[in-house]
Amino acid sequence: MTNHAQTESSGVLDGIVVADFSRVLAGPYATMMLADMGATVIKVESPGGDDTRAWQPPVRHEQSTYFLSVNRNKQAIALDLKDDDDLATAHKLLAKADVFVENFKPGGLTKFNMDPNTVAQRYPHLVHASITGFGTTGGAHLPGYDLLAQAASGLMDITGDPAADGQKAGVAIFDVVTGLHATVGILGALQERARSGKGQHVAVNLMSSALSGLVNQTSAYVAGGVVPTRMGNDHPSLAPYGPFAASDQPLIIAVGNDNQFRRLVDALGASELADDARYATNPVRNQHRDQLRAELEQRLQRKTASNWVEELRELGIPCSEVFSIAQGVEFADQIGLTPVQPAGEERIPTIKHPVDYSRSPVAYDKAPPKLDQDRQSILDWLNSES
Structure with a gap:
């Protein structure tokens, strides 16, 4: 199966196949980054679809703009893992893929033999990236919502007017940061696999990404013993x-x-x-x-x-x-960054991939897919001998 970013210079990840079982934001953002870079990303959804398909308004032609923001350049198939045939299809996909990305609750894939231990045994070539909210130990039972990570990490406590309650960021910032961390982890594991021939499990979580993403603020506490406080729009270390x-x-x-x-x-x-x-x-x-x-x-x-x-x-x-x-x-746009890139024949407006490559340009060949849109072509590929 070829990727949907074929140009005269193929993307830097051309030939890499990603089985994307993730939903909502952190995982889909990571896999869109990989798809933009030329990987073939197969988005696997439940028959009901990714939750963000229903996160409306706003919409474009009755499609959630939230979903559109993180799902371009992907192929889509709907699988019910509780169905034996669909579960068999999921395992065929893992057998052929290079990367497996999922954000199920810890332990949620065990009953499908898709947990990290089983995947490592059955598909030793596979880079398996798991995204959770608060890790797999003491926080395994906590739901992985960005707002909870903003609250628990301290971001809300340092954001907003000092005279008011803490304020969340205007975007699910730690979902995005976690998605980027997942992308970096996957790329590192692929590089190591090129040397050893073996895949490995890559684990990221919102809470660890949040604490890392708070950079100087968390460092103020762990290295300086200072608990940062809410300062409105002021900076703790710079003036003006x-x-x-x-x-x-x-x-x-x-x-x-x-x-x-x-x-x-x-x-x-x-x-x-x-x-x-x-x-x-x-x-x-x-x-x-x-x-x-x-x-x-x-x-x-x-x-x-x-x-x-x-x-x-x-x-x-x-x-x-x-x-x-x-x-x-x-x-x-005025300063020449061309921020809006139309995706696919439908020319869905999307925000440009943030990295420019001198020899392997990013392509925007496929619009965010409809639910189960590419089912037959995916099944044909899985059932082929190649």
Whole structure:
């Protein structure tokens, strides 16, 4: 079976077959990354379909845009693992695949002889990636929802207004991070298999990915003994870094070093602030961030945010207006990132794969599939001798 990303230069994973038994977001995001890179991804769903097919609104032509966001370049078949014939088909797929991705509850595949131990014995060539919410030991019974990981990891406790309750991120961020970790783990296991000829089990979970993804915030606690607190849009280690009031709307300024700060205050006509003992270095700016904010906003309110962005960017000062999602997509297009890529003959608008390859370009040859759309071609391939 060939992948659906065949171009004059095939994708970097051309020839790799992925049996995708995952649902919702983390797993499908990972397998879409692999499909974009040229792997043949066979999406296996229950007869009822991936849950996200029903996560509506919003929709495009009655299809959930949530489902569309993570399922392009895949072939689809519906299998009921409780049915003997369908279960046999699932095992035929594992026998021919290179990678097996699933996010069943720990132990949920044992009755189908698709658990890690059985897979390792029956299909030693297979890279088996399992995605769980909270691992397979003490947290095995906990449901794997991104919101729970945001709450349990501490993300919600450091997000939002200090005077209000903790706030979740505006997207299922740890599902995405876990999906990326799964992709990295799979690629590493495939590379090792190329040396040893043997597959292995790759395990990722939302909680571990969340703690890793919190980077400097978790490091503050484990390495420095500091428990981070909610700071709104301020940064715990940098100032000025966040939104500042211009004459019409907030302006994002992200100063990462003292040279940038000096250029900023020069542009604002306040060069003396760079030599002020309260602001001369980043550590002291953090100690006096409220006074500094007042000094900066007094001057920023002389112009609009867009005026300042145009002026400050010319000076190499990191800044931005605060955009809506629509404006963000439009901005990416304006700067040549071509963020929207139509997928398949249906030309379903999808967001571009985030990696560009110089010799093995990503293709968008197949739209997110309808339920069971490719059943016959998949069965024909499984029953062939090749």
